[in-house]
Amino acid sequence: MTEKKEVISILVDNQYNVLSRISSLIGRRGFNIDTITASATQDPEITRITIGFTGTEQSLSQLLTQMGKLEIVREIFVLDPAESVFRELLLIKLKADKSVRSAIIEIVDIYRARIIDLSKDSMIIELTGAPDKIDGFMKMLDCYEMVEFCRTGVTGIHRGVREYTRFED
């Protein structure tokens, strides 16, 4: 069975223990998740959890139905790439003295990234974008010496106006 990458959005009650309830289920069922983020929403009672997931159709359906059983879950849905916007933030620190600096700046400009810290021998670059854009950017920087990087994990939102509905079936 073929595996697919999906971004899943879960609206949960903003209360004690929500993230551990979600992560406990992921651990217990052995779901293969790539990223997980939690954030506030416009409703103080609701938190949004976004999961980047790789798996088969069957494991995706297990993730959705098992999560749907949690009392704290109000709504859970797969974000359809055609109908959604995905973003992730990258911070990457490179070793860069003046011999390579201008070459790096060229790549940074092409990707519309930003240099947010500069020292004699290093620089920190910030890039926001869809995960595959960040993948591509990092590939371009492969030939330079990287000190460290961090990525926030994907977050996403549907285009257009939607209303919350309680997960029932």
Add this chain to the structure above:
Amino acid sequence: MMKLTGGEIVAELLLEHGVDTVFGYPGGAALNMYDALYKYKDKIRHILGSHEQHSAHAADGYARATGKVGVVLATSGPGACNLVTGIATAFMDSIPMVAITSNVSSELIGRDAFQEIYITGVTLPITKHNFFVNKIEDLPHVIRQAFKIAQSGRKGPVLVDITKDVTGASANYETGAPYAVAVPPEVSQSDLEEIARMINKAKQPMVYCGGGVAASDGGPALKALLDKSEMPSCFTIMASGVLDHKDHRNMGMIGMHGNVASNRAMDQADLILALGTRFSDRVAQNMKKFGSKATIVHVDIDKSEINKNVVVGKSIVCDVRDFLERILPLIEEKKRSSWFEKIGGWAEKNYKPKDDDSVLKPHQIIGTICGMTRDDAVYVTDVGQHQIWAAQYIKHLKPRSFLTSGGLGTMGFGYGAAVGAQIGCPEKQVIHITGDGSFHMNMNETSTAVSHQLPIITVLLNNQVLGMVYQWQGAFYGDRYSATTVERKTDFVKVAEGFGAKGYRASNLKEFREFFGKALEEKGPVWIECLVDREEQVLPMIPNGGTVEDMIIG
């Protein structure tokens, strides 16, 4: 409007939910809670166990036998931790239970106080949901929500952890009403029609019943369906008793220790109607080959069970009894005699144990019990060989009368569950069938049966080995009996007497019959130790991952 303490509010809420019996064990953090129970002792009966685990099993046994929600109370820390196996047992078998634990005072939470444990964290994966209450005003909503969740959809345990300062504080309390249990999903007419067409068309259908048929009290509706459309049916251990053993459609248990006819019929069926069941690895042992010639229709209230273990052709998410009642008018009358004849031929190959009156054979012990008890007796088992023998040989089960830990397989489940069943059904005979391994885990609970004069009869099949593991070591591990030949010297007759119960030891069937007859006349608990040969095996058997083709019949 009344001014009540938190503990009293909990008691009021229990009464509001029709709870007149709770099981449990007090402790330091639970002092306020138990002080409230003292005040309510005429309205709420508290059954003190010997260990919180047994109290949890008692609440579970009470729920299984009566269909009501079982309630168990425990103190913080070790008390709460001791509930864990009991809660997990209920979770795996979808038994409605509310566990109420006390925790240390709010100001001590997170400081590793004496007997503090993060029990909501510990029980996260073994409850449908749990709550931590550190504000008295949250109590009514939380307790009502707990009862609602425990009984809604696929049933299960819910834990409510309440800090000591909350049970001790006072607040105004207004009486209210329980929250309505969630309405099961509506069965669509088009789904019903499609499934009815499949049933009407099927030449070799097989009904596969799981615990959901028992939980929804769907036995009579199933019988009505079979009366109209004759279909052979089999059951998992969790569905024992949903169909009468004498019913000619009842082919017996399916799975690892199920019989030849059931397993072969499942293998050869062209349609499998799976009702309230989850294709566990003890039934669908080889998930790829299970029912491979059939279209499988899966009816279950839990959507996450659909396609979890076995991918099915058609599914419907609803209450099993609803489904059975609503599909009946769409079903055509069918006899299917040639299919029944075919299965009848396989049934001739079913394993038949040989009688020997000079010793004690498990099937004869169980046969004798069944011949002497009333039709509505409740049987409670522990886990191991005796459990499977009980499932195979008890022949007059009614619904809610075979209580066993099917999913978790908890040795030590039996006595506590028997206490709960006897408290819940005082008019019924409760027979606890156990083995020497399991009984060493829970015999101390006999003290509870003595205190409350519960006439539970324990039939202990003592083969001096941890029999199920011993059997596997013999079959698959070259007779290397690692840690299973127990060599214990326990004198069960003396121990029974030490607890204030009656104890007998039987070495042949005649003795057993005599002692069992005496036990049925007793007002309090009785143990009957039966000396069984350790080479007695549970047969037939399909090894892990096998199919009916790999069955060991003996």
